Amino acid sequence: MSKESSGISSRWVLLWVSCGLIFFFLLMPILIIVPMSFSPKRIIEFPPEGFSLKWYASYFANPQWIGSTLRSFRVAFGVSILSTILGVLSAFGLIRGRFAGKGFLMAFILSPLIVPVIIKAVSVYYFFNKLHLVGTEWGLILAHTASAIPYNVIIISSTLINFDEGLERASMNLGANRLRTFFHITLPLIRPGLISAGLFAFISSFDELIIAIFISGVKAVTLPKMMWDGIRFEINPTLTAISSILILLSTVLLLSSEYLRKGFTKKGGLELPR
């Protein structure tokens, strides 16, 4: 018996050690970038000697960096609003409807998921060229929204599927009309789904690079596109500062969306679709 239990515990040690190494591999880039952003030197070295905020200063002092950051915020905000509205409408139709051809229509709405982003980017680029939408923020919003709709339909549908329609009928029996029922009963109940869908669309658009490489042109350069150009054409430690800010932002968003979801659904669990 003692032999067997020591066998099991050595298995556990082995499992924890190997998982520890894999977690280290997963977290290493983040653990490297953040200290490097405080390095006073231009060359890459780790661990950095000395401490300086000059790369943060060079980011905040550069109107091009700030301009592209603000543009990414505007685009991501537009995508998150537009795709959540379209997503909630479709999710209602798909979950509540019992019409013929539903499977086909669902497949149609989810179809952008299966096409590699590079193909979506190039085909939309060709199309937008003729419509003079290349190099505009609207072009970016429209192209990103087409990619975001399927995810939002999936996220919102998973909220709707557990929704008790009896609550809506009760509200209407008590004299509320359809609109009032929607705003006072349905909307508060599906809010966690809407918030995670909106946040998810926001982050996806804010981080999106491949479509932006083609649609940004020279007039509507987003933050990821500007970073991409920076990585390819020069060694610029300002990128470590921007990366650290973005890592902080995504950590805050991840934890707050978790907090919101738990607060609303009381279900726990950390699985988020992406």
Add this chain to the structure above:
Amino acid sequence: MDVFSSRLRSSEWRKLALLAPSILFITIFFVLPLIRFFLLSFFSPHLTLTHYVRFFKTPVYLMVLLTTFKISLLVTFVCLILGYPIAYLLGEVSPGKRNILLIFVLLPYWTSILIRTYAWITLLGSQGIINHTLIRLGILSQPIPLMFNDTGVVIGMVHVLLPMMVLPLYSVIVKIDRNLIKASYTLGASPSQTFRNVFFPLSLPGVWSGCLLVFIISLGFFITPALLGGRKSMMLSMLIQQEVEYIMDWGFGATISFVLLGATLLALFVYNHFIGLGKLMPGR
């Protein structure tokens, strides 16, 4: 009865109408551009198959196709080897520890691919942290090439795609009935026999969906191979960008795109055949 059924039908029409905005949007901004682009591969300037013939008769392009499959398979395999222990551990620990460990998986997942790839450039480059450290410690005298080759691409892609292996695997592993494991021990099986004959077979649905998900995403992957790869590790996505952005041969760019899309659909067909795409949608 008649009145009832027609009222039912009108409410169904209303629900169908809710789908209209998304369908219209996806048609205009996804399906139509894709069809127009697809036609370019056949008409430039008139109906022809020359682009496809050129692709499949030129060794360089076939090499790119082969490299794409080779790297995608390798990435999928490494992701499985690294992802399985993580998913196993997540299924065994207490919920409190599980949430902390899940944050370790989700934090890189929510960090942009570009930033993670940039971090790998600073690590793997010939002046990068790994080479620099190994030389300073006297282990190496010359920097070893870790970047602009297959090694760099696989390391970077595994890092980006590992969470996509762990999450579907974990969702299957956590639901495995632990009484079956206890029963196997009670019947005298050793831990390794139990794992081989009971636990692993029960986790196979997760293994398949994780592997096919990672494989499909790998096929069309762009950012990481573009930054960490070299000329010899070129993938289809990089070739598309090159044709369209620098050479401006739209017809041939479209052709490569549809070879890539064909490969992706083939993988999805396999997925659908063995797993079922319905699993993507909740509650079905």
